[in-house]
Amino acid sequence: xxxxxxxxxxxxxxxxxxxxxxxxxxxxxxxxxxxxxxxxxxxxxxxxxxxxxxxxxxxxxxxxxxxxxxxxxxxxxxxxxxxxxxxxxxxxxxxxxxxxxxxxxxxxxxxxxxxxxxxxxxxxxxxxxxxxxxxxxxxxxxxxxxxxxxxxxxxxxxxxxxxxxxxxxxxxxxxxxxxxxxxxxxxxxxxxxxx
Amino acid sequence: xxxxxxxxxxxxxxxxxxxxxxxxxxxxxxxxxxxxxxxxxxxxxxxxxxxxxxxxxxxxxxxxxxxxxxxxxxxxxxxxxxxxxxxxxxxxxxxxxxxxxxxxxxxxxxxxxxxxxxxxxxxxxxxxxxxxxxxxxxxxxxxxxxxxxxxxxxxxxxxxxxxxxxxxxxxxxxxxxxxxxxxxxxxxxxxxxxx
Numbered sequence: 168x169x170x171x172x173x174x175x176x177x178x179x180x181x182x183x184x185x186x187x188x189x190x191x192x193x194x195x196x197x198x199x200x201x202x203x204x205x206x207x208x209x210x211x212x213x214x215x216x217x218x219x220x221x222x223x224x225x226x227x228x229x230x231x232x233x234x235x236x237x238x239x240x241x242x243x244x245x246x247x248x249x250x251x252x253x254x255x256x257x258x259x260x261x262x263x264x265x266x267x268x269x270x271x272x273x274x275x276x277x278x279x280x281x282x283x284x285x286x287x288x289x290x291x292x293x294x295x296x297x298x299x300x301x302x303x304x305x306x307x308x309x310x311x312x313x314x315x316x317x318x319x320x321x322x323x324x325x326x327x328x329x330x331x332x333x334x335x336x337x338x339x340x341x342x343x344x345x346x347x348x349x350x351x352x353x354x355x356x357x358x359x360x361x362x
Numbered sequence: 363x364x365x366x367x368x369x370x371x372x373x374x375x376x377x378x379x380x381x382x383x384x385x386x387x388x389x390x391x392x393x394x395x396x397x398x399x400x401x402x403x404x405x406x407x408x409x410x411x412x413x414x415x416x417x418x419x420x421x422x423x424x425x426x427x428x429x430x431x432x433x434x435x436x437x438x439x440x441x442x443x444x445x446x447x448x449x450x451x452x453x454x455x456x457x458x459x460x461x462x463x464x465x466x467x468x469x470x471x472x473x474x475x476x477x478x479x480x481x482x483x484x485x486x487x488x489x490x491x492x493x494x495x496x497x498x499x500x501x502x503x504x505x506x507x508x509x510x511x512x513x514x515x516x517x518x519x520x521x522x523x524x525x526x527x528x529x530x531x532x533x534x535x536x537x538x539x540x541x542x543x544x545x546x547x548x549x550x551x552x553x554x555x556x557x
Binding site: 190191192195196197198199200202203225226229230233234236237240241242243244245247276277280 | 385386387390391392393394395397398420421424425428429431432435436437438439440442471472475
């Protein structure tokens with residue numbers, strides 16, 4: 168997505184440890200018009216997948232997920248993130264390790280909002296090692312519902328997240344794919360095309 | 363807002379301690395089409411206020427705030443919520459006490475995303491004791507920018523949040539106003555009219 172790549176170039180900053188900071192338009196300050204275009208791109212890509220629900224993880228996934236839901240007229244669930252849960256009645260839970268923050272969180276989704284035969288589209292802001300998406304897939308597994316795809320705003324193509332998802336048969340659409348952040352420079356890999 | 367009141371009646375649940383649970387459409391599962399209407403209602407109410415930025419607090423405020431931003435073509439900042447911060451360089455911070463969770467969080471906004479002469483519209487999912495909005499107003503104070511109003515999805519009119527904001531001269535627009543949750547029944551007060 169050309170506009171997204173240009174925005175990353177213009178306002179993204181590269182921090183040590185291959186961290187790309189995009190808090191100018193995605194995960195602190197949010198550009199709603201860009202988010203709408205992002206949502207429309209995911210909706211176009213997955214329109215034939217019979218999506219019944221969109222799942223994401225709080226907080227940075229919420230804006231792109233809700234815009235995708237708007238374009239698909241489809242409800243969104245944002246999994247709650249906790250340090251750990253003692254009361255898990257009525258919840259599906261999974262552990263998610265964050266390499267950036269070096270901390271394990273538990274994510275949870277209320278069982279009552281997961282219907283039988285649900286077809287889930289996962290949306291997230293970043294895909295690097297695939298931990299968040301894998302956690303949501305683990306929950307889908309517990310709930311015995313199908314994940315029909317993953318829509319990612321920014322993929323770090325030099326990390327193994329995509330391979331792991333594709334190995335599990337999950338189609339991935341990333342709107343921007345980072346090839347390298349070496350020397351503080353953002354280099355893109357070819358983005359996924361819509362269908 | 364009639365559709366919102368009907369949704370609260372239909373899927374909201376009242377828990378002990380005057381807690382209204384609306385995780386079916388607002389703060390766990392989200393209805394994007396309803397959120398869009400909510401955003402449009404806030405945009406209509408505050409269109410003459412010269413809003414340059416929308417502020418909210420993660421996570422439940424993000425969906426209505428981003429939809430308001432979409433309707434106003436205006437960037438949104440969601441304040442980050444932390445247990446406490448040791449590194450606060452470049453951040454405005456304020457303490458926010460949650461009566462529901464009985465815990466104090468620190469919220470923060472990056473200084474570099476707050477311009478001089480900013481005119482801030484605060485959007486939040488709930489207004490009860492006004493702690494979150496007051497925290498954002500404290501940050502606005504530190505940053506010497508003006509808060510031009512507060513758009514609230516659900517106000518607990520039997521708690522003092524609104525009076526405290528209005529006493530500070532902040533116009534409040536609530537789309538649903540809860541008069542009482544006594545006996546597990548939701549009773550509405552007249553909602554605010556648009557302008």
